[in-house]
Amino acid sequence: MSEKTIDQRVEELELVLRTLITFNIDATASLGRVLTTGNPMIAHAIAMDLGRLKSDSKANIDNALYSGYIDNLITGITGQA
Structure with missing residues (x-):
């Protein structure tokens, strides 16, 4: 079982959301x-x-996760990685 507290888990979920x-x-x-x-x-x-959206660092989000979503969307649109 994870050693994270409920508060830590909630914080992670809030960040993802x-x-x-x-x-x-x-x-x-x-x-x-x-x-x-x-x-x-x-x-x-x-x-x-x-x-271009990837160059903007946004507060209170996981910027690496955000960039990954953008990369996946670009790949989906262009068919190229």
Whole structure:
């Protein structure tokens, strides 16, 4: 059994939830901006915009986890790692 206290576990869950919420908001905003421009290179433009989000360090989230979500989304959109 884990030696973590309930408070430590709750803190970890809160961090993951804040990270997920922030990621979903930023990713949706990026997709919306690019898709409304009618750019013929949509997949590339989305990947570039999402990649820029990784340069912003955000407070109170797991920035490595956030960057991993962005990488996975870029891979899903472009089909390239």
